[in-house]
Amino acid sequence: MGEKLSISGHTQTIALIGSPVEHSMSPAMHNASFEKLGLDYAYVVFDVQPENLEAVVKGMKAMGIPGFNVTMPLKTPILPYLDELSDAAKLMGAVNTVVLQDGKLVGHNTDGAGFMRNLKENGVDVIGKKVTISGAGGAGSAIFTQAALDGVKEIDVYNIRDSFYEATERRIAELAAQTGCAVTLHDLADKDDLRASVADSALFINATRVGMPPLENECTLDEDMLHEGLALADTVYNPRTTKLLAMGQAHGNKTVNGLGMLLWQAAIGEKIWTGQEMPVDYIEELFFTE
Numbered sequence: 001m002g003e004k005l006s007i008s009g010h011t012q013t014i015a016l017i018g019s020p021v022e023h024s025m026s027p028a029m030h031n032a033s034f035e036k037l038g039l040d041y042a043y044v045v046f047d048v049q050p051e052n053l054e055a056v057v058k059g060m061k062a063m064g065i066p067g068f069n070v071t072m073p074l075k076t077p078i079l080p081y082l083d084e085l086s087d088a089a090k091l092m093g094a095v096n097t098v099v100l101q102d103g104k105l106v107g108h109n110t111d112g113a114g115f116m117r118n119l120k121e122n123g124v125d126v127i128g129k130k131v132t133i134s135g136a137g138g139a140g141s142a143i144f145t146q147a148a149l150d151g152v153k154e155i156d157v158y159n160i161r162d163s164f165y166e167a168t169e170r171r172i173a174e175l176a177a178q179t180g181c182a183v184t185l186h187d188l189a190d191k192d193d194l195r196a197s198v199a200d201s202a203l204f205i206n207a208t209r210v211g212m213p214p215l216e217n218e219c220t221l222d223e224d225m226l227h228e229g230l231a232l233a234d235t236v237y238n239p240r241t242t243k244l245l246a247m248g249q250a251h252g253n254k255t256v257n258g259l260g261m262l263l264w265q266a267a268i269g270e271k272i273w274t275g276q277e278m279p280v281d282y283i284e285e286l287f288f289t290e
């Protein structure tokens with residue numbers, strides 16, 4: 001590690017707000033990166049409840065905090081308190097990164113961008129191609145929205161018919177109209193439909209909780225849906241190799257785990273705040289070596 005930085009009158013604060021926040025990996029990742037890069041920043045967390053959000057955001061702006069992360073349950077409730085939104089954040093209706101720019105609070109969402117960047121780092125190119133994704137929650141929405149913005153041609157989104165299904169369908173129709181990407185919502189229970197979708201897709205993404213404990217022995221794709229030329233990506237990073245990825249590896253399919261999404265969403269946020277490139281390999285080695 002580089003020289004240990006100490007807090008001084010020049011130190012700039014970056015924060016994470018949400019609840020709960022105490023188990024987040026973000027402070028460890030960003031503080032190690034700031035130290036390595038010799039940046040005089042400190043990353044701290046605040047447990048913030050929705051009823052205090054407006055006051056907290058106004059306080060951040062009044063104090064000139066250069067940037068902060070936003071996590072659940074505040075990613076959507078924060079929207080009315082920001083001055084501007086990136087295209088991705090606007091379409092996702094959720095913000096995970098805020099920067100104070102020329103006195104204005106600008107909201108971004110780096111989750112989808114982090115996922116897409118990680119695909120690129122792993123040599124998976126889906127621009128102009130078809131993608132199938134299971135899961136339209138926070139992570140899934142961020143991914144398919146960014147994928148549509150980036151130029152993926154067709155995206156079939158599968159979700160269980162939960163209470164959000166109809167609202168998700170409306171949001172997806174709006175996304176298709178705004179981006180020109182052929183993105184549609186389907187019922188995850190319809191296995192024949194899923195099989196047909198995966199058959200001509202270049203990538204299948206799992207963005208559900210399936211694959212992480214207590215669902216570590218489950219998978220949203222059946223083994224006989226795999227085909228040559230299908231890459232598999234998981235958003236789950238604990239375990240690093242989910243059942244889906246293990247199945248793909250056994251069949252020789254290209255696989256991408258969820259850790260890179262976590263690292264790259266942080267790196268993209270750090271670039272927005274500081275203009276500097278987070279040393280992603282160093283952070284991975286420091287905290288995530290198995």
Ligand code: NAD
Pocket residue numbers: 111134135136137138139140159160162188207208209210212220235236237258259261262263265
């Ligand atoms: P969420 O609660 O917003 O969404 C959960 C999704 O899982 C929904 O689409 C829901 O319908 C689906 N789901 C839940 N139980 C299911 C089941 N039994 N079968 C099929 N679908 C089911 O959560 P989220 O924040 O979108 O997280 C989803 C996954 O993404 C989690 O595994 C989380 O760990 C992962 N994630 C990873 C990163 C990263 O940086 N790698 C970031 C955020 C989330």
